[in-house]
Amino acid sequence: MKRVIDRLIALSRIDRRVIYVVMLLVVALPFVTPVRFRAKASEETLRFDRALDAAIASDAPVIVSLDFGPQTQAELEPIFLAVLHKLFFHKKKVILLNFIVEASALARQYLHEMEQEYDLTYGEDYAYLGLATPYYIAIYAMGTSIEDFFHEDDRGTPLSEIPLMQKVRKLGDAAAVIDVASPNLPHHWVNFGVTPYKIDLLVGATAVKATDYYPYLQAEQIKGLIAGGRAGAELEGLIKDQGVRPEFGSATTSLASQSLALLAIIVFIVIGNVGYFVGRTRRQGRGR
Amino acid sequence: MVTKIGYRLPFVLMLVFGVLFVVQYFVPHPAIKSTTDGIQQIKQPVSAFIIFIGLVGLLVMHARRVKNRERRWGYSLVTLTSAAAMAVVGMVWGVDQGTVYADWFTYLLSPIEATMFSLLAFFVASAAFRAFRARTAGATILLVSAFIVMFGMIPFFEELFPPLSKLASFIVSYPNTAAKRAILIGTSLGAMSVAIKTIFGIDRTILGREQ
Amino acid sequence: MNLASDPYVWVAAILTLCVFSFLYKDNPFFCFAEHLVVGLAAGYTFCTYWQTIFLPELITPLWQDGMGSHAHLWISVVICFMWACKYIDRAQDLFRCALAFWIAVDLGLFLPTTMSARVLEQIAGTVNLRLQGDWTVILGNLVLFVGTIASLTYFYFSKAHKGVVGAAARVGSWTIMVGFGATFSYVVLSRIYLLIGRVHFLMRDWLGIVE
Numbered sequence: 001m002k003r004v005i006d007r008l009i010a011l012s013r014i015d016r017r018v019i020y021v022v023m024l025l026v027v028a029l030p031f032v033t034p035v036r037f038r039a040k041a042s043e044e045t046l047r048f049d050r051a052l053d054a055a056i057a058s059d060a061p062v063i064v065s066l067d068f069g070p071q072t073q074a075e076l077e078p079i080f081l082a083v084l085h086k087l088f089f090h091k092k093k094v095i096l097l098n099f100i101v102e103a104s105a106l107a108r109q110y111l112h113e114m115e116q117e118y119d120l121t122y123g124e125d126y127a128y129l130g131l132a133t134p135y136y137i138a139i140y141a142m143g144t145s146i147e148d149f150f151h152e153d154d155r156g157t158p159l160s161e162i163p164l165m166q167k168v169r170k171l172g173d174a175a176a177v178i179d180v181a182s183p184n185l186p187h188h189w190v191n192f193g194v195t196p197y198k199i200d201l202l203v204g205a206t207a208v209k210a211t212d213y214y215p216y217l218q219a220e221q222i223k224g225l226i227a228g229g230r231a232g233a234e235l236e237g238l239i240k241d242q243g244v245r246p247e248f249g250s251a252t253t254s255l256a257s258q259s260l261a262l263l264a265i266i267v268f269i270v271i272g273n274v275g276y277f278v279g280r281t282r283r284q285g286r287g288r
Numbered sequence: 289m290v291t292k293i294g295y296r297l298p299f300v301l302m303l304v305f306g307v308l309f310v311v312q313y314f315v316p317h318p319a320i321k322s323t324t325d326g327i328q329q330i331k332q333p334v335s336a337f338i339i340f341i342g343l344v345g346l347l348v349m350h351a352r353r354v355k356n357r358e359r360r361w362g363y364s365l366v367t368l369t370s371a372a373a374m375a376v377v378g379m380v381w382g383v384d385q386g387t388v389y390a391d392w393f394t395y396l397l398s399p400i401e402a403t404m405f406s407l408l409a410f411f412v413a414s415a416a417f418r419a420f421r422a423r424t425a426g427a428t429i430l431l432v433s434a435f436i437v438m439f440g441m442i443p444f445f446e447e448l449f450p451p452l453s454k455l456a457s458f459i460v461s462y463p464n465t466a467a468k469r470a471i472l473i474g475t476s477l478g479a480m481s482v483a484i485k486t487i488f489g490i491d492r493t494i495l496g497r498e499q
Numbered sequence: 500m501n502l503a504s505d506p507y508v509w510v511a512a513i514l515t516l517c518v519f520s521f522l523y524k525d526n527p528f529f530c531f532a533e534h535l536v537v538g539l540a541a542g543y544t545f546c547t548y549w550q551t552i553f554l555p556e557l558i559t560p561l562w563q564d565g566m567g568s569h570a571h572l573w574i575s576v577v578i579c580f581m582w583a584c585k586y587i588d589r590a591q592d593l594f595r596c597a598l599a600f601w602i603a604v605d606l607g608l609f610l611p612t613t614m615s616a617r618v619l620e621q622i623a624g625t626v627n628l629r630l631q632g633d634w635t636v637i638l639g640n641l642v643l644f645v646g647t648i649a650s651l652t653y654f655y656f657s658k659a660h661k662g663v664v665g666a667a668a669r670v671g672s673w674t675i676m677v678g679f680g681a682t683f684s685y686v687v688l689s690r691i692y693l694l695i696g697r698v699h700f701l702m703r704d705w706l707g708i709v710e
Contacts, residue, residue: 020414024698037443073398215624219623262691272421306604306606310610326574330575397540462642466649
């Protein structure tokens with residue numbers, strides 16, 4: 001018994017580098033095994049999908065705000081691509097913009113891919129307005145006139161010469177605004193977009209930020225929320241079932257790694273706690 | 289150097305523009321609206337200029353390190369060179385997809401930034417192992433809640449024990465919403481009180497002291 | 500195994516490994532990557548702001564229309580100049596005026612929208628309880644109502660946390676802990692996804708081990 005206790009205490013003091021190696025292995029190994037999971041759609045994801053369907057059913061174009069950089073690309077890219085695939089699959093007109101400087105390069109890259117895959121025409125099927133700054137002013141100003149704030153799109157074309165922009169003069173003209181964001185942008189969309197102009201806002205957020213948006217979701221200031229990569233996998237499953245995509249995206253293929261890594265962290269916490277309590281009991285025993 | 293008029297004028301500006309923008313929200317009169325719309329358009333190029341000022345500050349700091357041959361000045365040279373190279377590449381060959389600028393973004397900037405953030409996964413695991421202890425009742429509740437939500441997110445357990453996933457969803461949708469809502473209301477009320485005090489010049493720390 | 504042939508992929512992989520090397524300890528490879536990313540990000544930021552905002556929104560219209568340009572463009576130029584005065588000791592007054600204008604507009608916009616979005620709407624969401632449908636929804640809404648009020652009580656410090664207030668504050672602290680537990684697990688999940696992204700890049704794009 002004493003030996004087991006000693007081992008437990010020793011285990012709770014392992015070097016941090018051992019933890020790092022274990023983390024690396026649990027993330028890497030599932031990729032070389034055939035084990036694949038599928039995420040069951042939660043109520044929030046279904047709600048997001050219904051709101052997306054409602055926006056698609058409307059005649060008006062959709063505004064998509066791409067607000068993530070390479071830092072959170074692994075988590076948000078599947079959500080963004082799933083949304084974009086669904087919109088373009090249903091021949092929905094999309095107006096893209098971003099408030100984060102690094103998102104400009106990503107937006108050009110994604111739109112280039114979409115243009116080739118869905119044979120899109122710039123200015124008619126989609127438009128990219130480019131970087132907007134400062135974000136709160138941009139959101140608020142777009143509520144009255146997009147053209148007065150942007151003047152030109154990312155390619156330097158005046159908005160008055162873009163056919164698609166004639167249908168959307170202000171935020172309220174869009175069927176919905178979809179914000180896929182890593183920082184606090186959804187807070188600002190709610191503050192400066194939803195509150196004064198009553199737009200329909202759908203949010204795709206990193207899991208870190210997602211729990212902060214549940215109050216908005218409950219108060220229906222946000223119509224739908226995709227909470228992180230796991231919910232992204234749920235959305236990928238939904239759009240595959242709907243025939244939008246032939247196969248799952250990267251969020252779904254990451255599920256096995258995600259599950260194993262979560263399990264590893266749970267085990268770490270349990271070992272840490274067992275070691276702590278065993279050590280404390282022993283110290284108290286010695287004290288007596 | 290701050291003069292007496294120079295000290296007071298910013299507070300007058302703060303009051304005038306602060307009140308103007310509060311009023312325009314409630315009174316959509318065309319005269320007020322056109323004024324505030326004009327101000328909003330002013331802010332766009334100025335915000336870009338403010339970014340430039342920040343970048344100049346950064347580069348000047350690194351240039352000084354190189355000039356004075358300070359410790360690790362070689363790394364500062366890397367920063368200066370890469371900044372200049374990226375800017376030149378973007379200005380000369382453009383920023384569109386397929387340019388060198390886009391390639392450098394994808395293969396140089398992105399991997400480093402993404403990997404820097406991915407290090408957090410290791411640090412979170414290590415911190416959870418070392419510090420996440422059920423020492424008190426509050427910490428135990430936190431731990432149990434975290435375990436339920438984590439298990440609920442693993443598809444295998446979701447299939448094996450469906451109520452677990454429902455419980456996880458319940459925790460996120462209700463108690464979490466209640467806690468986050470209380471924090472949201474509290475921080476917003478606090479921020480608003482600071483905003484009012486700043487606009488009316490009661491809190492003057494934001495613009496520095498009179499000299 | 501199908502190693503990448505694109506030199507850019509190799510550069511990205513090596514930079515990724517440079518950053519990962521920090522997990523062992525701080526080293527020159529990590530410092531190089533760290534300073535490289537700062538420089539590249541500075542160059543990228545300058546270029547993007549210049550080409551997509553500063554040039555089309557300020558420089559080009561001023562160049563084309565000259566003295567006949569719209570008034571707000573000239574005001575933008577003046578405010579840019581005032582911001583640049585940050586680095587001129589004798590012109591600090593001008594910088595503080597620009598700063599005051601900037602903050603005032605932000606606060607003026609922030610106040611009414613925050614009051615509505617983050618306070619009133621949140622209160623409305625809490626009190627408009629839907630006590631019908633599935634029992635989990637009814638229970639959840641009750642938890643939400645009680646939890647929000649209890650959590651707000653926990654942050655209310657003008658009255659001693661004794662008696663009914665103390666009990667409510669205790670329930671509030673438990674609710675907050677449950678919420679933090681959920682947040683913790685979401686944070687862990689989020690960080691894991693970032694790591695998965697990098698590992699996937701190394702295994703698929705660089706080493707070609709996985710499809």
